[in-house]
Structures are given as structure tokens and as C-alpha cells.
Amino acid sequence: MTPAELLVESFERVLESGTALVDGLTADQLAHRPAPDANPIGWLVWHLTRVQDDHVADVAGIEQVWTAQGYADRFALPFEDGDIGYGHSSAQVDQVRAEADLLASYLSAVYAQTVGFLRELGEDDLDRVVDERWDPPVTLGVRLVSVVNDDTQHVGQAAYVRGLLGL
Template sequence: MSSADVLVDAFGRIRETVSYTVYGLNQAQLAYRIAADANPIGWLIWHLTRVQDDHIAAAFGVPQVWSADGWAVRFGLAPNSMDTGYGHTSQQVAAVSAVISSADLLTDYHEATYDQTAKHVSGVTDDDLQRVVDTSWHPPVTLGVRLVSVINDDMQHAGQAAFLRGILLRTAV
């Protein structure tokens, strides 16, 4: 198994978790918060997908799926919005959650982001993993470190969302 195979597999597992987690949930369930300031399932999936889209596009020098394919408008957000949800306040989480109209919307955006991700990581070589993609950190961030960071962050948020689904379906909200 090559490095590229491992990366495609990892992002594929995130994709599977996202799909399973939102499957069959309605808008109210996607926006449900187990506590006043808790992040809901819909926002978690939107956020992890935005971060993946943003970071993969930057690392490979391509446009984000979000902007290239008009996803902001599909979500009911400002057409030029490049927000990823990082650092969102409770009010901002609520505002984004309110425009997530369906599980299909989340799944479709994640699928488009996964397609772009898989296309680019499937050609990664071991040498590519050493390429510096972000000099704003010390030490500078390599492609390998960035990809592991995105996988880690995405899986944590996908796991949080899956956990919330379990709570949600057991409490019949």
C-alpha cells in the first residue's frame, strides 16, 4: 500500500462516517443542540467539510469546491463567504445551522469535496509529503503534516457528530 493509498483510504473513511451520520436526519435533527452552546451535527459536518475543502485546495493550489461550485449559495450563505467555522461563536454556529436544509445538502457538499480530495491525494508520492505548504507556522508545515492534521480534525468532528446522532436517536428528539 502506498502513501497515496493510505490517504485515499483515510479520507474515504471520513466520507463513510459523514454519510452514515447524517443519513435520514431532518433539518431540526441536524440543528439540534444537546446544550445551549453545543455544536450540532449539521454544523460539525459542514465545518469539517469546509476545513477539508479549504486546506486541500490550498495545499494543491486549486480552487475550493465551495467557491468553484457555488456551495455558499446552495447553503443560503453569502456567495463570497469563505468561512470555515473556525472560531465560531454560539450565535454563528446557530446561524449556519439554520441554513442547513437537509442531510442531502451536507452529503452532496462532502461528496464533492471528497472527490477533489481523492483526486489530488491519489497522486501523492513520499517525496511530495515533504513539500512545504504553509510557512506561517514554525516549523513550516509540510504536505504530510497538513494532510494528517486534516484527517485528524475531520475524524474527531465526524466522531462527535456520530456520537450526537446516537444521543439524538435514543432520546427521540
């Protein structure tokens, strides 16, 4: 297995887990907050998908699925197109309301774009520096592992919230 294949496998698990989490849930269940400032399933899945879309598009030098495929319009959220949810206030979290099918569709489209990029990578590509604002500078491999880590943490949080719903 190549490093790129390993990354594809990791992102596939995020896709499978994320789509399973939202499957069959109503808009109210997706927006349920187990505590006043806790993040709901819908926001968590939207956010993990936005992070993956934003970060992978950036390192690939391509447009985000969010805008390129019209998801910004379909979600119709009151945020700038570049908003990925980082630092959202509780009130902003409440504004992310979407149907399960839309969340799953967006996650699937981002996965497809991510995998298309990953399948073109060679091992040496993972050593390319993509962000010099850090010390040490961030390589493509480190950035992609960071995205997988962030995504899996949010999938786990969303699974916990779904469990609290008794589902």
C-alpha cells in the first residue's frame, strides 16, 4: 500500500462514518444540542466536510466543491463562502441547519475530489511544503494527516451525540 492509498483509505472511512451518522435523521435530530453550547451532528458533519474541502482544495490548487458544485447556494447559510466553521459562536452553530441527504451529498462530493487529488500523488509529493507559517513548515503529508485527524475527531463527536439521541 502506498502512502496515497493509505490516505484514500482514511478519507473513505470518514465518508462511510459521516454518511452513516446522518442517515435517517430528521433536521431536528441533526440540530439537537445535548447541552446549550454543544455542537450538533449536522454542524459537526458540515464542519468536518468544510475543513476537508477547504484544506484539500488549497493544497491541490483547485476550487472548493463548496462553490464549484453549488453547495454554498444549496445550504444557503448566512456566512461568507470561505467560512468553515472554525471559531463559530453558539448562535452561528444554530444557523447550520441542513437535511441529511444534503450533508451526505456534500461529504460524498468532497470525498470524490479529495480522492481524485490523492490518486495523482507520488511519495515525494508528500514532502512538499504547503505552509511556511509554522516552524517547522507544514508538508503536504502532515497537512493531509491533520485533516484526517480533525475529521475523525468530529465524526466521533457526532457519533456520541447520535448515541445520546438513543439511535
